[in-house]
Amino acid sequence: MPSKIISDALKNGRTVLTEVESKKLISEAGIPVIETRLAKTKAEAVSIAKKTGFPVALKVVSPDIIHKSDSGGVKLGLENAAQVGRAYSEILSAARQASRKARIDGVSVQKMAKPGVEVIMGMSKDEQFGPVLMFGLGGVFVEVLKDVAFRIVPLVRRDASQMIREIKGYPLLEGYRGQEPANITILEDMLLKLSDFIDKTPAIKELDLNPIIAYSDSAVAVDARVILETQT
Amino acid sequence: MTSTTQSTRNRLDRAFNPRSVAVVGDKQALGYMWLRSLSSFKGKVYSVQIDPGEFPGIAELGVTNYLSLLDIPEPVDYVIAAVPRAVAPGIVEDCIRKEVGGVCFFTSGFAETDTGEGIRLQREIADMASAAGLNLIGPNCVGIYNPEIGLRHTAAQAYGEKGSVGFIAQSGTHATLFSILGEQNGIKISKSVSYGNAVILDSTDFLEYLGEDEGTEIIGLYVEGVKEGRRFFDCLRHVARRKPVVIWKGGETEEGARATASHTGALAESGIVWQTVIKQCGAIKVDSLEEMIDTVKALLYVKPIKGTGVGLIAMSGGQAVVIADVFARTGLEIPLLSQRSYKRLAAFFNIIGGSYRNPLDISSTFLMADNGASSLNSMLDVLGSDPGIDCIALELFPVIRPLSKDAETADPILDAISDFKKRAKPFIIIVTTANSDALATEMRDKLVQRGIPSFSSFERAAKTVKKLAEFYQSRKALSQN
Numbered sequence: 001m002p003s004k005i006i007s008d009a010l011k012n013g014r015t016v017l018t019e020v021e022s023k024k025l026i027s028e029a030g031i032p033v034i035e036t037r038l039a040k041t042k043a044e045a046v047s048i049a050k051k052t053g054f055p056v057a058l059k060v061v062s063p064d065i066i067h068k069s070d071s072g073g074v075k076l077g078l079e080n081a082a083q084v085g086r087a088y089s090e091i092l093s094a095a096r097q098a099s100r101k102a103r104i105d106g107v108s109v110q111k112m113a114k115p116g117v118e119v120i121m122g123m124s125k126d127e128q129f130g131p132v133l134m135f136g137l138g139g140v141f142v143e144v145l146k147d148v149a150f151r152i153v154p155l156v157r158r159d160a161s162q163m164i165r166e167i168k169g170y171p172l173l174e175g176y177r178g179q180e181p182a183n184i185t186i187l188e189d190m191l192l193k194l195s196d197f198i199d200k201t202p203a204i205k206e207l208d209l210n211p212i213i214a215y216s217d218s219a220v221a222v223d224a225r226v227i228l229e230t231q232t
Numbered sequence: 233m234t235s236t237t238q239s240t241r242n243r244l245d246r247a248f249n250p251r252s253v254a255v256v257g258d259k260q261a262l263g264y265m266w267l268r269s270l271s272s273f274k275g276k277v278y279s280v281q282i283d284p285g286e287f288p289g290i291a292e293l294g295v296t297n298y299l300s301l302l303d304i305p306e307p308v309d310y311v312i313a314a315v316p317r318a319v320a321p322g323i324v325e326d327c328i329r330k331e332v333g334g335v336c337f338f339t340s341g342f343a344e345t346d347t348g349e350g351i352r353l354q355r356e357i358a359d360m361a362s363a364a365g366l367n368l369i370g371p372n373c374v375g376i377y378n379p380e381i382g383l384r385h386t387a388a389q390a391y392g393e394k395g396s397v398g399f400i401a402q403s404g405t406h407a408t409l410f411s412i413l414g415e416q417n418g419i420k421i422s423k424s425v426s427y428g429n430a431v432i433l434d435s436t437d438f439l440e441y442l443g444e445d446e447g448t449e450i451i452g453l454y455v456e457g458v459k460e461g462r463r464f465f466d467c468l469r470h471v472a473r474r475k476p477v478v479i480w481k482g483g484e485t486e487e488g489a490r491a492t493a494s495h496t497g498a499l500a501e502s503g504i505v506w507q508t509v510i511k512q513c514g515a516i517k518v519d520s521l522e523e524m525i526d527t528v529k530a531l532l533y534v535k536p537i538k539g540t541g542v543g544l545i546a547m548s549g550g551q552a553v554v555i556a557d558v559f560a561r562t563g564l565e566i567p568l569l570s571q572r573s574y575k576r577l578a579a580f581f582n583i584i585g586g587s588y589r590n591p592l593d594i595s596s597t598f599l600m601a602d603n604g605a606s607s608l609n610s611m612l613d614v615l616g617s618d619p620g621i622d623c624i625a626l627e628l629f630p631v632i633r634p635l636s637k638d639a640e641t642a643d644p645i646l647d648a649i650s651d652f653k654k655r656a657k658p659f660i661i662i663v664t665t666a667n668s669d670a671l672a673t674e675m676r677d678k679l680v681q682r683g684i685p686s687f688s689s690f691e692r693a694a695k696t697v698k699k700l701a702e703f704y705q706s707r708k709a710l711s712q713n
Contacts, residue, residue, distance in 0.1 A: 121495025126505045128461030134496045148499055150508040152465055158709065159512060206497045 001026055006203050006228060015205070015228040019068075019108050027210065028198035031190055033087055033221040034058040042088045048109040058087045064102035066225075071098035073173040075113055084109075100133045113222050117173055118211035121191060123153070123198050125168045125205060128193035135191060137169040138211035139155045143170075155195040156217045160188040173214070182214035190219060204223050205229040244433075244441045247367050247448065248423055250309030251348025254301060254332075255340075256280040256323055257315035262291050265313050265386065266338070267293050272382030272391040278304050311335040312375060317342065317353055320371065324357045327366055332455055335368035336375025342429055344372055345361055345439070358431035366432070373428030374404035377411055380447075388412055395420025396412065397528055397586055398442035400435055401454040402427060402482070409521060415523050416677070418685035419532060422447040436464045451475055451533050452524055456482045469513040473710065476531050476703065477515040479507045480524050514710050516703050526696045529685050530697040535658040537701045539622035541565045543615035544591035547629045551664070552593040555627060555690050562694040564701075566590055568622040571676035576614045580607060599629075609648040616656035624660040624696055630663060630671035630687070658700075661686040662693045 003026045009017055017025065023033040034035030035052070038061055039045035040133045060073030068074050075087035088107055093105055120139030126132050129152050136148030149163035164170065164187055168214030190212070198204060206227040212219055252275050258266040259281065265705045267290065270277045278305040279290045279297040290297045298304050301311065301323070311332050313323045331517065336665070342354035361368040368390045374385040380394035385404070389411050397419055407426035415419065423445065425438050434696040435455050442448045451471065470684050471477055480505075518524045542564050546552040556566050569590055571576075586610050587594035592611060598604040615624045626649070649661065652685045661679065663686040665672045679686050687693035 003505060096542065120496075124497035124500045125501065126461070126500060128458055128502075129465055129505055129509060130462055131497075132500050132505055134500060142499070151505060152505075152509060162709075173439060204336055208496055 003031075003201075004231050006201075007201065009228060010106075010231050015080070015230055016064050016066065018063055018105060019224040019227065020061055020105075021057060022207075022226040023221070025226055026197075026221060029222060030193050031187050033220065033224060034110050036108045036110040038106050039088070039109050042085050045088045045107055046081045046084050049195055050081065051150075052109065052111045055079050055109050056084065057112050058084065058091055059108045059110075060091050061105040061108050062095060064099060064104050065095060065104075066142065069198070071095060073098075078191075084201075103179050110222075113213045113220060116180060116213040116215045116219075118219065119187065119214055119219075120148075120172075120208065120210040121194055121212060123204070123206065123209040124192070126152075133184075133195055133198070134153075135163050135187075136167055137172060140202050141169050142210070151195075153195045154199045155192060157188065157192065158194075160191040163191070164188065165223070175216075180216050183219065186219050187212075187214060234587045241679060243367060244334065244437070245310045247369070248335060248378060248425075248441070248445075249381065252278070252306060252308050253310045253312065254278040254280055254298075254308045255511060256301065256313045256680075257281070257319075258290070258312075259286050259314075261313060263709060264293060266314060267295050269384040269387045269389070270382075271372040271387070272384060274381045275309075276306070278308070280304075283499070286323060288518060291629060297502065301330050303334075304330070307331070309333040310376065312338060313669040314338040317350070317371075319481065320353060321356050324360045324366065324368070324676035327368075328360065328364040332366075334369060334376075336369040336373060337371035337428070338374060339370075340372040340428075342371050342431075343596075344429055352427065352444045354431055358564075361432045368430040368432040369425065371425040373402075373408060375425060376425075377407065377421065377424040379411075385426075390415045390420075393420055394447060394509055396447065397452065397532065398422050398436045398445065398448035398450070399452045399454075400427070400442065402430070402435065402456050403426070403454060406480075406521065408453045410454075410524065413521065413525055414528070416601065416680065416685065417529050418680045419525065419528055422449075430459060434459045434464075436460060436467050436616045439464070439467050439471055439477070443467070443475065449475060450526055450528055451477045453477060454480045454482060454524070465509055465513065468509070468515055472514040477513075478518055478524060478527050478531070479510050479515050480520070481510070482516045485511075485624075487712070491655065514706055516699060518579050518699075522692065523695070526687060526692050527699055529687075530696045530700050533685055534623075534660055534700065537658045538699050539705060540698070541567045541620045541622045542697060543569070543618065543621040543624045544624045545611060545615075545624070546591050546593055547599055547627050548595045549587070550592045551627055552591040554586070555625070555662075556591050558690040558695045559625070559697075562691075562698050564698055566692060569614075569618050572619065573614050577611070580610060604647050605645045608645065609651075612648070612656065612659070617657075621657065622701070623660070624656075625693055625697065627658050627662045627664055628675065628676045629666045646679075646682055646684075650682055658697075660693055660697065663688060664690070 004023050020038045023184045034069045037048050039048050055077045059068050073091055076078050078084050078087055080207050091107055100129045120136050120142050122134045122140045123131055131153040133151050134148050134155055136142045141147045147168050149166040173182040208222040208225045212221045255266040277296045280301050281297050282299050291531050342350045378681045379391045382391040402428040406666050407424050442451050518527050544555050546555045582596040587593045597607050617623050663672055663676050676686050
């Protein structure tokens with residue numbers, strides 16, 4: 001049964017889900033995401049931030065802006081109400097400047113995740129083999145070094161376990177130089193849940209959970225991007 | 233999965249094991265290549281040709297010619313069509329009416345030409361065959377090779393003996409080269425097939441068939457693309473669980489630029505996805521015909537390699553250094569031997585002009601010694617019982633006096649090698665070229681005749697050992713899952 005988030009977006013002719021929608025969808029799949037709420041006004045942003053607890057991050061929410069940080073649409077580590085208010089205005093004006101036609105729904109407010117090991121999980125579809133799941137370390141590891149591993153969906157436990165251990169940066173997950181190690185079993189579980197969700201949701205065309213922050217006792221997706229198949 | 237597998241097997245059995253074969257359109261201009269290759273065929277061979285100019289040539293080969301497939305008085309199991317492309321639909325229709333077991337279209341000029349006419353004709357024969365359930369192989373291929381019954385696609389292929397290696401190739405050239413080069417390397421084929429444009433039967437169908445084929449123990453596959461990826465994936469995973477499957481994927485670098493909006497989409501290009509498929513299914517990936525030959529050879533002749541520790545034996549100090557470099561660079565380990573092993577080696581090893589740490593430099597103990605064969609035997613024994621050694625690699629030189637010239641001394645050495653192969657750890661022989669390509673080839677051939685195929689360089693040997701060690705490791709993991 002396709003989620004209402006998917007059917008609503010498609011009804012409106014949209015294939016790119018916003019961050020808030022993407023996260024809600026991923027959370028419905030049983031994958032922990034950092035709680036993210038949409039603020040449509042400055043006052044709303046401040047009030048959500050107070051409830052969430054500082055520090056918070058603000059990001060522009062627009063179906064037309066895919067690369068949020070490139071267009072000044074992301075403000076991190078905001079410590080108090082005044083900073084949140086100022087960030088709200090700055091994000092909106094930057095977004096307007098970047099694209100006059102962009103539809104802007106507002107700004108998302110979320111608690112800053114505490115530091116841990118950043119990983120990425122994602123899915124794209126291969127013409128011949130269908131959905132393919134990816135795992136890697138986040139940031140430069142995926143962007144510059146392309147240190148990632150793939151498996152065809154659906155995955156079994158062994159696939160999840162092997163693909164995590166396959167990347168060159170695996171020692172970083174084990175707690176390199178006294179860093180807090182990532183809980184590998186939790187990451188495996190997450191990959192399996194994601195595989196299961198993708199298998200059951202053919203309407204999804206591409207997906208990135210980037211980054212997921214991994215700790216010794218949990219892991220949480222901090223950003224999510226879901227792109228839907230075009231309806232024919 | 234069993235129901236499809238069952239039906240594919242039954243469906244293709246007649247074509248792979250025909251009792252009668254008809255060649256449509258063979259002619260002088262082709263040198264009657266098809267009828268000549270079928271001179272070895274155990275069953276009945278018919279020709280179908282309407283050009284009277286060809287009749288004497290066909291009669292000269294002792295083959296009965298008919299004007300139409302439908303005129304042949306008995307059932308036809310397998311048809312080879314080498315007709316002009318415009319005639320292809322008519323031949324397909326005859327095959328359907330004749331209820332043949334399968335037809336291979338050697339004819340080319342279809343969709344691969346990317347012309348309107350080629351694409352139209354291909355669609356036409358595909359539609360006809362698909363509606364009638366005809367086993368159409370190709371077009372643009374050389375079809376089936378079954379050496380046991382002498383069904384060949386070139387007269388250069390061996391026949392009469394039944395091998396255990398199945399080979400599937402999109403390309404006819406690769407099917408032919410593998411069968412001939414394989415034979416020279418001690419690789420005997422059970423059945424092979426080239427399937428060209430795959431309008432009806434695709435690699436998956438053949439993989440399913442050979443997966444079920446009892447005579448086939450190892451499967452090699454050259455593939456450029458598949459039609460139904462998921463079905464291929466499921467089939468490969470199923471087959472690879474029971475038989476080693478070695479895959480050579482062609483056209484890996486060709487990459488369609490795709491518009492993607494995610495990191496994952498940008499990184500998941502087709503070459504990587506294929507690597508993933510091969511790995512995830514527990515198959516073995518190779519990148520060339522040479523690697524295909526080496527890997528299949530090792531699967532056939534070398535016992536399962538359980539770890540990465542190698543014991544190396546080289547013919548001289550210089551070669552000992554180089555073989556160690558190559559194996560280490562490939563990611564294998566060259567461990568020191570146990571105290572017990574060193575004690576045993578010390579009892580007979582001549583360290584003047586030699587050494588035995590690992591690698592063993594045996595110039596003075598083997599090459600220059602009168603009792604070389606028995607010393608070699610003892611060394612292989614020591615390495616074979618050393619707990620740190622998973623695989624032994626021995627270099628042989630074509631310029632070795634006993635092997636190249638003196639038959640009397642050569643035999644005990646060959647005995648030592650072939651005898652050892654039967655009882656101990658995985659063992660491979662490398663015949664380096666040294667100073668003569670010709671002598672090296674002669675020596676490799678001699679070894680193949682004794683049932684001991686060799687590897688022709690340190691690099692190829694090391695790469696193969698690594699690949700096999702990884703394969704047996706992943707197979708162990710698969711079976712524990």
